Amino acid sequence: MNGTISAADIGRGPLYKRVKSLLTQSLADGEWKPNEAIPSESRLAERFDVSIGTVRKAIDELTAERILVRQQGRGTFVAAHTQSRFLYHFYHVVDEDGIKRFPTPELLQFRRIRAEQNVATRLGLDKGARVIHARNLLRIEGYPVEVNDIYVDAEVFEGLDRDTFSNRPGTIYQLYQERFGLNIIRTSEQLRAVAVDESEANLLDIEVNAPVLQVDRIAFTYHSKPVEYRRSLVNTSRHVYQSDQEATG
Amino acid sequence: MNGTISAADIGRGPLYKRVKSLLTQSLADGEWKPNEAIPSESRLAERFDVSIGTVRKAIDELTAERILVRQQGRGTFVAAHTQSRFLYHFYHVVDEDGIKRFPTPELLQFRRIRAEQNVATRLGLDKGARVIHARNLLRIEGYPVEVNDIYVDAEVFEGLDRDTFSNRPGTIYQLYQERFGLNIIRTSEQLRAVAVDESEANLLDIEVNAPVLQVDRIAFTYHSKPVEYRRSLVNTSRHVYQSDQEATG
DNA sequence: AAGTGGTCTAGACCACCAT
DNA sequence: TGGTGGTCTAGACCACTTA
Known part of the structure; x- marks a missing residue:
């Protein structure tokens, strides 16, 4: 135990789905607001104790649903109603x-x-x-x-x-x-x-x-x-x- | 040169987009008909001379567009209007x-x-x-x-x-x-x-x-x-x- | 130059299906 | 049992943005 929240510890099913669910929960809780950047993929990988590829797959689905928006070189942002x-x-x-x-x-x-x-x-x-x-x-x-x-x-x-x-x-x-x-x-x-x-x-x-x-x-x-x-x-x-x-x- | 068609030899942009384009072309040409299975991911990887991950990403997009349908354990099929x-x-x-x-x-x-x-x-x-x-x-x-x-x-x-x-x-x-x-x-x-x-x-x-x-x-x-x-x-x-x-x- | 996302690879293991 | 897609990892390199 080191205090980090491992995505492997909660729920069931594919890891990336659990990561996606944790991200969605943070969005619903207002941890990151529209137009704000979420943490980088490497930071999220550390936070959830999974590999970057798994975080990417979770974010892939959220961007496909237009809940998040990626910008190369800048970060990943919470989609806003411009x-x-x-x-x-x-x-x-x-x-x-x-x-x-x-x-x-x-x-x-x-x-x-x-x-x-x-x-x-x-x-x-x-x-x-x-x-x-x-x-x-x-x-x-x-x-x-x-x-x-x-x-x-x-x-x-x-x-x-x-x-x-x-x-x-x-x-x-x-x-x-x-x-x-x-x-x-x-x-x-x-x-x-x-x-x-x-x-x-x-x-x-x-x-x-x-x-x-x-x-x-x-x-x-x-x-x-x-x-x-x-x-x-x-x-x-x-x-x-x-x-x-x-x-x- | 060994006779295989390498996706790297044609077009520009990301490899997986070129693979996707080759797959779409084969579909338009009728190489695989609706309800038929396309070759397995490993075969396609050989055919286009790319890694399986790259083929998967191309197929990912085609399934998201509902042009192809994956069935675990069976294969990947050309979507049909059932x-x-x-x-x-x-x-x-x-x-x-x-x-x-x-x-x-x-x-x-x-x-x-x-x-x-x-x-x-x-x-x-x-x-x-x-x-x-x-x-x-x-x-x-x-x-x-x-x-x-x-x-x-x-x-x-x-x-x-x-x-x-x-x-x-x-x-x-x-x-x-x-x-x-x-x-x-x-x-x-x-x-x-x-x-x-x-x-x-x-x-x-x-x-x-x-x-x-x-x-x-x-x-x-x-x-x-x-x-x-x-x-x-x-x-x-x-x-x-x-x-x-x-x-x- | 440093940090971000984007691409590509290679390999391991799992879940499912047909036989 | 063998073949298929599904998941997960680890690492290398590229493209882009910001400072």
């Missing part, structure tokens, strides 16, 4: 010609409410739990394109107020990350075509009952913990929702 | 409760036509090129859910007839693969909400102008070569389109 990363991975609305343009958000509503069953279920909460509800209108080049309703656990986001939410510099996921240390690493979406209601039609400047794309999204952080539920209505007359599968060879 | 694989990766329509059910197709139309500009562009052909057009109605548990129009290059699919297309045992991508050696490894989709026309409304048994999900898909084989363009109209009143991003940690 605007370009956000644009690329979680925002799917593009121009008809396929070009992604960043939308300008306008906060229409911000309030604390009790969660109804639907919202509570998707956030993994009990019905009636305190949640924050925000409604945004997104414009691209001045034209309204999307209205969304966002729900988050009010306890997790204790202290979040309208101004902070509204006057943030970057994306909402950057806010979650920088202000609350919650890094969104996965989303699951369900899409439907629906006829737009009168109130949303007015916001989107289209006719009542016009077809719009309804996107229900749950956003997850480490260990598949749901952080945000969001319902978006998208006017797809000038824009489309892009969905690609499988990386190219 | 029904379950197809269900999981390229078919996104699920029940409201999130369960995927396989649809039953009915071939409504099968003909050879000249490509209009839109179709030609997406298939990488010239306007007026000969293409095959097929229209299908998909039912889930008896209810019509989706109508699609499929376009493929008639030269590539020379000899394909209505009966073969209609009375196939599995999915359409299995047909492409088994009959023409074309393996679909990537798709790109653009989604819109649109009001349904009269003819499609009749097929889907819904009201004219009801909102439906329009999915434009281009399916690619190796080297990003477009193989199929397909436009689907989905009735999302009882089903949804599922879209997940990022593998979970």
Whole structure:
């Protein structure tokens, strides 16, 4: 016994999977924050008492999942929601010609409410739990394109107020990350075509009952913990929702 | 010189990338067909004159891209569109409760036509090129859910007839693969909400102008070569389109 | 020049499958 | 039992960044 924590001492299965699990736990605990470098591969090999190759294999998987980002010569960093990363991975609305343009958000509503069953279920909460509800209108080049309703656990986001939410510099996921240390690493979406209601039609400047794309999204952080539920209505007359599968060879 | 082809002799960049490229080329050439085993790692290491570790890294990437599939103790196989694989990766329509059910197709139309500009562009052909057009109605548990129009290059699919297309045992991508050696490894989709026309409304048994999900898909084989363009109209009143991003940690 | 990640090798041993 | 992929190690060298 020398005080170092050996990855061989805990759990079962392949060593590199245990190393990966230890790294993920440190990330969830906030030992290393987004945009920070984690220790070098050789230091991690010492810390976990395994060879560098084993650490590399664990980090390989975490970079494949875009939880970590390697930079040759500099180090390995905790992935952060820079605007370009956000644009690329979680925002799917593009121009008809396929070009992604960043939308300008306008906060229409911000309030604390009790969660109804639907919202509570998707956030993994009990019905009636305190949640924050925000409604945004997104414009691209001045034209309204999307209205969304966002729900988050009010306890997790204790202290979040309208101004902070509204006057943030970057994306909402950057806010979650920088202000609350919650890094969104996965989303699951369900899409439907629906006829737009009168109130949303007015916001989107289209006719009542016009077809719009309804996107229900749950956003997850480490260990598949749901952080945000969001319902978006998208006017797809000038824009489309892009969905690609499988990386190219 | 001993007659073996050394990966070090061709191209530039990392060795394992060159090995990967040689493997991809063999796949595109049909040296190994879907469901067949490729040579063992040690044989490939000899053939390309590199170490096993380098071959493993090349195969690692090809399995991550689901082009190859490893089975411990048996070998490494060329990925095939089994029904379950197809269900999981390229078919996104699920029940409201999130369960995927396989649809039953009915071939409504099968003909050879000249490509209009839109179709030609997406298939990488010239306007007026000969293409095959097929229209299908998909039912889930008896209810019509989706109508699609499929376009493929008639030269590539020379000899394909209505009966073969209609009375196939599995999915359409299995047909492409088994009959023409074309393996679909990537798709790109653009989604819109649109009001349904009269003819499609009749097929889907819904009201004219009801909102439906329009999915434009281009399916690619190796080297990003477009193989199929397909436009689907989905009735999302009882089903949804599922879209997940990022593998979970 | 020192430190980081990236590549490549060689070999040992394990887990699994077919026979 | 022999062959396959899966894990793990140890070390050498390269490419890149920072100071």
